[in-house]
Amino acid sequence: MATSLTTNGLVMAASASQVADVNTLDDYQEGTHTSIFIHSGSTYYYLDQLGHYFKLGKNVTYSSYTALQASGSSFAGGSAAIYTGGLPFTRNNDASWFGMTSCGYTYKIGWHKSTAGDISGHSIYMPRVEINATTCLLIVSESTGMGYALDGNDCIGQGARLQTGGWYITDS
Numbered sequence: 001m002a003t004s005l006t007t008n009g010l011v012m013a014a015s016a017s018q019v020a021d022v023n024t025l026d027d028y029q030e031g032t033h034t035s036i037f038i039h040s041g042s043t044y045y046y047l048d049q050l051g052h053y054f055k056l057g058k059n060v061t062y063s064s065y066t067a068l069q070a071s072g073s074s075f076a077g078g079s080a081a082i083y084t085g086g087l088p089f090t091r092n093n094d095a096s097w098f099g100m101t102s103c104g105y106t107y108k109i110g111w112h113k114s115t116a117g118d119i120s121g122h123s124i125y126m127p128r129v130e131i132n133a134t135t136c137l138l139i140v141s142e143s144t145g146m147g148y149a150l151d152g153n154d155c156i157g158q159g160a161r162l163q164t165g166g167w168y169i170t171d172s
Contacts, residue, residue: 025057028055028056029053030053030054031053032052033051033052033053033086033088035084035086036049036084036085036086037066037068037082037156038085039080040080041078042073042152044073045071045073047069047159048065050064050065051086051087051088055089055170058092060089060169062166063164064086064163064165065162066084066162066163067160067162068158069158069159070158078151078153081138082149082150082151082156084136084138084164085134087134088134089170089172090134090171090172091132091133091168092168093131093171094131095131097168099129099168100166101129101165101166102127102165103126105163106160106162106163107161108157108161109160109162127166
């Protein structure tokens with residue numbers, strides 16, 4: 001990969017060619033991706049699907065904002081997990097590299113095990129980038145420290161919004 005130092009900074013070609021030396025920085029990319037909700041049997045109509053990322057070597061840092069329209073989406077019930085998707089690179093297959101993700105904002109996303117109904121902004125949602133995938137499993141944490149995956153019995157309402165971000169490792 002060709003690099004040059006200019007008055008604008010260090011310029012690196014956007015090539016994914018790999019160098020044998022693991023200590024050589026040989027890949028830098030930045031761009032956009034399209035964030036989505038994924039649940040078997042549900043149909044979503046989006047207002048916004050925004051995503052930005054940068055990749056340095058095998059480390060991917062991303063932010064996503066997904067918003068549904070105020071009407072039109074249909075939601076299937078059931079125990080199938082709810083995911084967000086559209087990440088720009090597939091996470092590696094190494095279970096020891098968890099990465100870090102967080103949820104910055106939720107609106108009209110509820111959890112059926114909560115007595116409070118719509119728990120937007122009140123519970124800690126922890127999206128987890130799935131192994132060998134471009135999706136995040138949505139997990140809600142109780143004050144007891146227990147974590148549960150959101151599923152079709154939970155509520156993603158019309159006009160729901162979700163902002164997430166974090167980093168993970170890819171083999172790309």
